[in-house]
Amino acid sequence: MTIADSFFVPLEDTEHFDKDDATCPQFLVSKSRGFLPRQDPLAELPADFATLDSLLKRMTVLQPQDRNGDRSMGLLGTGDFGSAVLKELQPEGREVQAVRAAIAKGDSRLISALFRDYCFATSAYLLEPVDVAYRKTGRYAPGRNRLPAQLAVPLKLLADELGHFPFMEYASSYALMNYRVKDDDYKGFAGRYSFENLELIRAFQDADGSEKGFILVHVEMVSFSGQLVSATEAAMLAASQDDMPAFESHMRRMLETYRKIQVSMESMWKRSKPQDYLKLRSFIFGTGPKDTNPMFPEGVVYEGVDTKPMHFRGESGANDQLVPLGDNFLEITKHHPDNDLTKILREFREYRPATHRSYTASLEIRASEIGIRSLAMKTSPLSKALYILLVDQIREFRARHWRFAQAYIIKATKFPLATGGSEMARYLPNNLKTVLRVLDESISEWSQLDFDSLQSLGADETLLAEMVERVIRATDYQRQELAQEVSLLQEERRNDPDSGMLDAKAVRQLVV
């Protein structure tokens, strides 16, 4: 990291940046839009990309309803996407020339939309056999290990231009570059980014069902990130200037914002059904980590780019910024143990736009230099309570998320790797355990005196004091519950080492 990176601070506003400079990257970090792109994603591609657009529209496993209300199978549903790509797109065809022209012109909105679309086509192409096998047998099979030049070359050109890996990512393709706002003036829980005012641009499985719910709940949550970044930066500034009343007031804003984010997150259960998740999940796996992803044991050769195979982690919410922001501001990151799982957590931070990477890294350094944790714990009972309640927000996020992982994935498949490539039954509890440890340490510094002084300040503060007491009671229970769940899962795994993959003979019998 450069010195400049370590002082990376977000912009006040990015919304109207493009009026001056269309080449300015889509992903900045600002106090207005947080981690959302500075412009809403481009949904319609220029005419040069009509064939690519048509393939992407025809590919979803379930096609949109026709006039009679019927839904047919798309190219991925019938297993014909790979052959359609080879037939309809040519190496060095019209699209590749148009990609080069778009890059030369530097229109960042178009370049970002093209990156999204080539990522969708690439993942659909490579993972089609994995999904066909899963739908037929409930087990996974290896994916395609060569990406044809008609996809590989333009994808690599776009990735190099944007500073990304040439593979689908959470922010720049799957989620944050993949929403369309229906009504600009919509007023709802999250303003114009309220779930019911959003549509998907691209989908693999079903643009109107649980896939829509899964992706757009992430977008709705991230739409609060402008408020979160704004409050975090104001708290940092106040802390660096020893302005404690302002520090407390901005920590309160952070707390309120995390609460809204949790409400949005909880809506996942009804918007994306647990029993549908594995139907859409096949397409967001990665081609790595190297040597350990049995779907791509030898990686993938990008034809026309490199003769050596490449490996990339898959799309994952692990590349989102909401939790790393809290981890870094609250100095939870430094409490993560020095082990292989924390190495993965660090690696996930590479799979995001350059400005998101720099912001996360900068926040970690700045919060540690200021000493946010010790400042909050020593200043007043109010700042201590707010620190504890903010750590508890990260706990609540990770605890709900662990319930998601169990209900949506672990109950339904023996395949141990998550889409980002971590061994999820170890990775997620490891992070939750770290937060519980930070919570324990912080709670141990909370006393009856703190409770009484906070109560004496008024009704709002009494509420905060009571919330801290609830956290204290719940933490113990959560620790025990997690330990039991993990040990049960470990025992199940020891007794049943099923990999969730088809064996080689069964794969040969499947015609994909």
Ligand code: HEM
């Ligand atoms: C049905 C819902 C969800 C499921 C099944 C799910 C599943 C997973 C899994 C299995 C991982 C492990 C990492 C990997 O991919 O290798 C992960 C990581 C992660 N996901 Fe999700 N996820 C869900 C929703 C969300 C949402 C809505 C967010 C919000 C942004 C999110 C944020 C994260 C974060 C921050 C991590 C890293 C974990 C950590 O730091 O402790 N996920 N997710």
